Amino acid sequence: MTSIISTRSCSGEISRWPAQARPNFGATQLEMSRLGTPPPRTATRTQRPPLDHGDLPTPPRSAQGKRTNELKIHNSPSGKTLRSQSGGISAFLPPRTAQSSTLEQHNVREQDNIKVVVRVRPMNERETTGGETLAVQCSESDTTTLQINAPGPRGASNARQFAFHGVLPPGCRQSDVLQACGITQLLDAALAGFHVTIFAYGQTGSGKTFTMSGREDVLALESYAGDSDDGIVTRAVMYLYESINKRGKAAAPVTVKASYCEIYNEALYDLLKFSKQQLSVRWDAQRGFHCPDLSIKDCAGVNDLMQVISRGMRNRRIGSHELNLESSRSHSIVTVYCNTAVGEDNECARFGKISFVDLAGSERVKDTHTTGEMLKETTSINRSLFTLGKVISALAEREAGGPSAVPHIPYRDSKLTKLLMDSLGGSALALMVACVSPASNSADETLSTLSYAARAKNIRNQPVVQLDAKDAAIAALKREVALLRAENQYLHEQLESADVTQLPGTTMATPEGNMLAMPDSTAPQESTVQPEGTASPLPAVTPGQLMTPRTRLAASLPGNKGIEPLIARINEAENLLMRYSKENERLASLNSRLQFRRQFVDTDYTGALEEVDWLRHKLERIEGALKDQVTKPGQLARILSRKFDADLHPKEAGKEGHGHSRMDGHNDSHLLHEASNAEELTEELGALLTKIAAHARAEPGPPISLNATIDRAGSLTITPEKSFAEALSAGPSRSTTPPRMSANSALAREDKEDKQADGESRQQAADKFSDNPGADRDAPASPKAPAAAAAEEETLPRPVSRRGRTPLASEAPMGTTAPTFKPSGASEDPETPTIGGGHVAFSPTDKPGLASRPAKGFIGGSKPVVDAGVVVHVTAKAGAKEHEEAAGDAKAEAGGQEKGPEKLLKKKVGTVPSAMNFKIDI
Ligand SMILES: Nc1ncnc2c1ncn2[C@@H]1O[C@H](COP(=O)(O)OP(=O)(O)OP(=O)(O)O)[C@@H](O)[C@H]1O
Known part of the structure; x- marks a missing residue:
């Protein structure tokens, strides 16, 4: 029998980093055991058994005084061979679940942040010949930070410094x-x-x-045989097989398999299959989001896996555009599965x-000059990346504000985020x-990438070893029994070899008897360990003398020096067993706690998915409405301004053609109906304004930044940057309150209608699913009957997160308006829309508990938009000019009217077509 412990030390892994700047991937590097040949059986017998290296006793020292990690072989009474690795008893024990040994072993914490390099x-040549300058500076001394000089608003310099786990x-x-990013550690994990x-x-x-x-x-070549420019995937594959081979044949076998897929135009394809059939992404509680039809190839050797990669690479879609001659037009995912059979019986x-x-x-269309099919690809790519950005932002926000800060993470908005959900x-x-x-010409994009990367750094995962908890517990018990038996057998042999039974005054256990059993405190103390049928050559000992073998030996052999080490060993073994017994208890309680936690998470997650379903349904309708209209920034601006106009003057809006039948899914009125609460409005605005930003970049012009906040009362406040605000304040700013029209009441009515419509459509959807049980759904079907569920929804409040939410710093207390710029004369009443001064307060809901939040991915509290990596340049007219004209007209008319100028003024102002105009230029 040969030893089987893989040998590898990663201690030199990131040696190229200066000590103070080394990426911090955890504590000390993993030190694995060294190969070793077990000593002959006789030698093993006479040596002290190797003890645990973990949190149990320290490892033994070899004759040279070094710690040994030798493999020891013990033959169990049953004749089975028990292997002990890392030189100790702990090797018999299963991993103490993901939260203990394996986590420790791999320097993984229970909550581990995403590492960002x-x-x-x-x-490149194009940039050099184009005279571009360096916008990014990497520090020579500190390999975790970099600085970027991106142009700020109005050409101002915007130097920012970022810190990551590593900067290459x-x-x-x-x-x-591979080494600089700590990837070898991840592969070991x-x-x-x-x-x-x-x-x-x-x-x-x-x-x-x-x-x-x-x-x-090069990689796609049939004749590919390694290249100096090989990237992470190839090198990781090599490392994996090397590690597996180093383990030796006697180690637990590892089965390697691989799949390769791509997401192209929001459809999933198998890159290892010839046919271009779209695959579905499904969800189940065990595996989360996964693709059941993806082909998975067995890869017995490194060549098999390289063939998989090479084949997938050939099938991947690439295209040429101005910025990259071989641009990937899809997101690709190579997955390598390594299943290890662990344990005595695997x-x-x-x-x-x-x-x-x-x-x-x-991609920025204006830079890549894409058209036709490629433009469609670009839109799809940008869209799924936008969703990824939203997910990263939401997760980062959640980390910043505690676990309940963002109840909904929009994983389900794209296939990419579904498949990355676990990550x-x-x-x-x-x-x-x-x-x-x-x-320098990519500085804006670079800043955006760095901003998202910086946010991703805050996301915390909870790494778990993927094994069945029940199986693990059973295996743990089995192994513990095996351990105790082996230990018992070992000690028995030790005693046998010392022939202590022949010593006067000793009474030994037979192989069947367990002399190391912990003394039972409830058992009568007088009993001796005298197995049936074993004739002691010695006279019977007196009761009370032989409570344990140690005491028996000590009592019967006073002054016998040769037996003392043996007594000490037995003593140690007793202690050890006691510690294992405690450890076992600890594990049992940990397991039950984990099981409880798991159940809780499952329930919570199912609840969250139900809520997500509900929200997604609404969001899809909003997005559908937006889809065809978002072609030009000007158009968007009009949508926005009409939207506000409609919010403020629903009746006029309807007359003037701004509002349309709610059956028409592609009009502003529909949007208004959809925005039935602050949360949705926020989300919609976030998406809308980001789209404005994307389109606005294509057209140059004088830049003006925009801040936006939404307070807890659901009021949206859009504030132009300070200089512009001052300009507005200096302009006409009479106190002009429009006809007292509560946005709340109009929206409350619409909200009710919307709920009804929503209830109907949910009922239809439920019917559809019940009619068509085979329909492709991503989420598990609700256990309730669809009709009952729909009916229940009508009576129940809208599902909200189970957890409370910590208010953001920028949020004002409930019922108050967020502190923001208001021109003199602006209304203080949050329910009263104020126009004519660059401030619009919008109170779409009076529902308790539905606090709004800053638009995700775009606006962070009251920070300038540029901070979020998106620069939106907006010129806000804010109705000031129109107001002035209207006021002038009103005064003129009032000359001959009985009602007085003030009332007429209000009437006039009420018909100003736009409460807030956005003119997008840049
Ligand atoms: N670190 C590097 N050293 C040398 N050349 C590089 C490096 N990074 C990228 N390149 C070269 O830059 C070009 C573009 O790189 P690549 O195709 O990897 O970009 P990409 O981010 O994957 O682009 P896309 O998203 O369009 O697929 C390629 O010709 C590549 O060889």
Whole structure:
């Protein structure tokens, strides 16, 4: 029998980093055991048994005084061979669940942040010949920070510094990436049963594919046999097989399999299949979101896996545009599954998995000059990246404000985020490699990438070893029994070899008897360990003398020096068993706590999914309405202004054609109806304004920034930047209250209608699902009968998060207006829309508990928009001019009227077509 412990030390892994700047991936590096040949049986017999290395007794020292990690073989009474690794008893024990041994072993914490490394590629030829300057500076001394100089508003300089777990400068070689990013540690963790995701994120042409795969054209060659520019995937595959092979044949076998898929135009395809059939993404409680029809290939050796990668690479969709001749037009995911059968009977498998995700890059149409089919691809890419950004923002927001700050994480908004759900805020270990160009003409995009990367850094995952909890518990018990038996047998042999039974005054247990059993405090103390049928050569000992073998020996052999070490060993073994027994108890209670927690999480998650379903349904309708209209910023501006106008003057809006039948899904009125509460309005505005930003960038013009906040009362306040606000204040700012029309009452009515419509459509949807049980659904069907569920929804309040939410710092207390710029004369009443001064207060709901929040992905509290990585340039007219004209007209008319100028003025103001105009230029 040979030893089987894999040997590897990662201690030199990141040695190229200066000590103070080394990426902080955890505590000390993993030190694995060394191969060792067990001593002959006789030698083993006479040696002290190796003890635990963990939190139990310290490992023994070898003859040279070094700690040994030798493999020891013990033959159990049953004749089975028990293997002990790391030189001790602990090797018999199963992993103490993901929360204990494996986590410790891999320097993984129970809550582990996503690791973020930024890679700055070198300037390319186009940038150099184009005279671009360096906008990104990497520090030579500190490899965790970088600085970017992006142009700020109105050409002002906007230098920002970011810190990450690591920064790879332009000079970083491909061969350094694996170690510099701590990927070998992640791969070890995957072999131990963790799920790991490594994903590359960044602008088009920033080096994502180069970093992940190397040169794709080389890799896709049938004759490919390794390349110096190989990326993370290839090198990781090599490392994995090396690690597996190093374990030796006697180690628990690892089965490697792989799949390769891509998400193209929001459809999922199997890159290992010839047919281009779309695959569905499904959800179940066990596996979360997954693709059941994806082909998974067995990869017995490294060549098999390389073939899978090469084949998938050939099938991946690429296209050429101005910024990248070989631009990935899809998000691709290579998944390597490594299942390890662990345990005496290989009864407890661990399901490790590594996903390598190469995201398509965000693109600015004006830079890439894409048209036709490629434009469609660009839209789809940007859309799913936008959703990814929303998920990252929401998760980061949740981390910042405690677990309940954001009840809804929009994973279900795209296939990409569904498949990455486990990696973002889930139970996987994740590494984001954010790729950026250093050139000044990409500074805006780089800043945006860095901002998202900085947010992603705050996301915390809860890594868990993927094995069945019940199986693990059973295996634990089985192994513990095996351990105790083996230990018992070992000690028995030790005693036998010392022939202590022949010593006067000793009474030994037979192999069947357990002389090391803990003394039972409830049992009569007089009993001796005298197995039936064993004739003691000695006279019977007196009661009370032989409570344990140790005391028996000590009592019967006073002054016998030769037996003392033996007594000490027995003593130690007793202590050890007592500690194991305590450890066992601790584990039992930990297991039950974990099971309870798991149940709680499952229930919570199911509730969250129900809520998500409800919200998604509403959101889809809003997005559908927006889809065709969002073609030009001007159009959007009009939608927005008409929307506000309709909010303020629903009757006039209807007459003037702003409002349309609610049956028409593509009009402003529909949007208004949809925005039935502050939360939705916020989300809608966030999406809308971000789209404005994207479109606005295409047209140059004088820049003006916009801040927006929404207070807890549901009031949306849009505030132009200070200088513009001052200009507005200096202008006409009479106190002008429009006809007292409560936005609340109008919206409350619409809200009611909307609820009815919603109830109907949900009923229809429920009917559909019940009529068509085979329909492709991503979420599990509700256990309730659809009709009953729909009826219940009508009576129940809208599902909200179970947890309370910590108000954001920017939020004012309930019922008050957020502190913000208001021109003189603006109404103080939050329910009264005030026009004519650049301030619009909008109170769409008076529902308790539905606090609003800043628009996700776009506006962060009252910070300038540029902070969120999106620069929106807006010129707000705010109705001031119209108001002035209206006021003038009103005064003129009032000359001949009985009602007086003030009343007429109000009437006039009430018909000003736009309470808030957005003119988008930049
Ligand atoms: N670190 C680097 N060193 C040398 N060349 C690089 C580096 N990073 C990227 N490149 C080169 O830059 C070009 C664009 O890189 P790549 O295709 O990886 O970008 P990408 O981010 O994947 O783009 P897309 O999102 O459009 O697919 C390629 O020719 C690649 O070889």
